[in-house]
Amino acid sequence: MLKIFGAAGSGSVPIEAMLTLLGIPYEVIEAVTWEDEAARQRVEAVNPLRQVPALVLPSGEVITESAAILIHLADLHPEAGLAPGLGDPRRAQYLRWMVYVSAAIYAFVWIIDDPMRVGADKEQALSMIDRIHDRRADCWRMMDEQIAPDRYILGDRLSVLDLYVAVVSRFAPGRARFNRSAPKMAEIVRRIDADPRLTEFWSKRFPFNAGWDQ
Amino acid sequence: MADVLVRAATEPDLPAVLELYRHLHPHEPPLEPATAKPVWSALLASGLTTVILAQVAERLVSSCTLAIVPNLSRGGRSYAMIENVVTHADYRRQGLGRRVLQHAIALAWQADCYKVHLATGSHRESTLRFYESSGFQRGGKTYFEVRRP
Numbered sequence: 044m045l046k047i048f049g050a051a052g053s054g055s056v057p058i059e060a061m062l063t064l065l066g067i068p069y070e071v072i073e074a075v076t077w078e079d080e081a082a083r084q085r086v087e088a089v090n091p092l093r094q095v096p097a098l099v100l101p102s103g104e105v106i107t108e109s110a111a112i113l114i115h116l117a118d119l120h121p122e123a124g125l126a127p128g129l130g131d132p133r134r135a136q137y138l139r140w141m142v143y144v145s146a147a148i149y150a151f152v153w154i155i156d157d158p159m160r161v162g163a164d165k166e167q168a169l170s171m172i173d174r175i176h177d178r179r180a181d182c183w184r185m186m187d188e189q190i191a192p193d194r195y196i197l198g199d200r201l202s203v204l205d206l207y208v209a210v211v212s213r214f215a216p217g218r219a220r221f222n223r224s225a226p227k228m229a230e231i232v233r234r235i236d237a238d239p240r241l242t243e244f245w246s247k248r249f250p251f252n253a254g255w256d257q
Numbered sequence: 258m259a260d261v262l263v264r265a266a267t268e269p270d271l272p273a274v275l276e277l278y279r280h281l282h283p284h285e286p287p288l289e290p291a292t293a294k295p296v297w298s299a300l301l302a303s304g305l306t307t308v309i310l311a312q313v314a315e316r317l318v319s320s321c322t323l324a325i326v327p328n329l330s331r332g333g334r335s336y337a338m339i340e341n342v343v344t345h346a347d348y349r350r351q352g353l354g355r356r357v358l359q360h361a362i363a364l365a366w367q368a369d370c371y372k373v374h375l376a377t378g379s380h381r382e383s384t385l386r387f388y389e390s391s392g393f394q395r396g397g398k399t400y401f402e403v404r405r406p
Contacts, residue, residue, distance in 0.1 A: 045367075065360070066265025066307045067367055101369070122359035123263045199314060200260030239269040 045069040046099040054109040055096035057206040110145035113203040176216035180224040187225035209235040218256040266308035273317040281343035319344040319353035323361040337365035339375040
């Protein structure tokens with residue numbers, strides 16, 4: 044069975060959502076690495092970066108990096124149709140935006156979790172985080188301006204890119220700002236939030252508690 | 258043709274699955290929702306069965322049911338069975354049935370099954386060839402059944 048080192052409300056959630064949608068069994072080894080040294084040590088056994096998510100395949104091989112995991116799993120199940128295949132004209136833009144969400148937006152989490160990692164003193168830390176939030180919002184805006192979505196980002200079919208954006212857009216500075224920055228994708232992620240196929244999953248792994256979108 | 262998504266069924270899919278099953282046994286009366294609901298819940302919660310669906314836009318158009326059976330022979334590797342293969346009459350010959358079968362087989366291999374088997378009541382050569390082209394071998398074993406009197 045697939046094993047995922049992950050945590051509720053983290054970058055493992057789009058991977059778990061995808062596997063849930065496809066009916067593929069998996070086990071989550073919960074590791075809230077941004078709060079807990081013991082969790083970081085648990086993850087270190089499979090990922091020297093001490094971060095989630097990390098996926099352990101039945102063979103024991105480890106894959107880290109949320110975008111890579113999503114792309115790999117979608118490619119392993121072409122019959123499911125959760126990503127454009129190699130011959131699909133949407134493939135290039137799909138790969139572009141998967142990597143963009145990971146590299147231009149999600150990756151800032153390492154600094155946001157602890158600004159001292161890049162040398163900010165305590166006074167600078169708050170303004171640095173504000174600037175990172177501005178940058179993230181701006182990256183969402185630029186992505187939104189360059190896509191031509193249908194019901195979903197790549198067309199009329201749900202893809203792992205939609206699941207990825209639906210989760211990462213809930214990270215700071217939060218969905219309310221995302222909605223203002225990226226109005227086209229805002230409509231799509233609202234559809235995914237409300238998808239009845241994932242209702243139970245969201246309630247367990249990334250619940251919409253009061254004030255969640257602020 | 259619009260894009261196809263193949264996925265596992267969830268609780269809210271029941272009405273659409275019942276509608277799709279009209280194309281499985283057209284002469285059978287559809288199951289009453291009150292009868293179907295506990296069966297559906299048991300099917301989804303069994304831990305051994307997965308109902309696989311193909312949808313085009315938001316419409317369910319093809320399905321099969323996969324059962325993975327724990328097994329004490331063959332080194333303890335499970336085997337899988339596929340039942341209730343159906344495609345909406347308006348969506349046949351578009352590769353949708355093949356997609357749900359491919360996903361069922363993928364799930365079976367993921368669960369380390371050593372084989373997947375499937376029986377059909379159809380004698381139509383085109384149907385039998387469809388299963389062969391989906392990877393199943395005809396005549397591997399002799400199939401028997403007994404029906405409740």
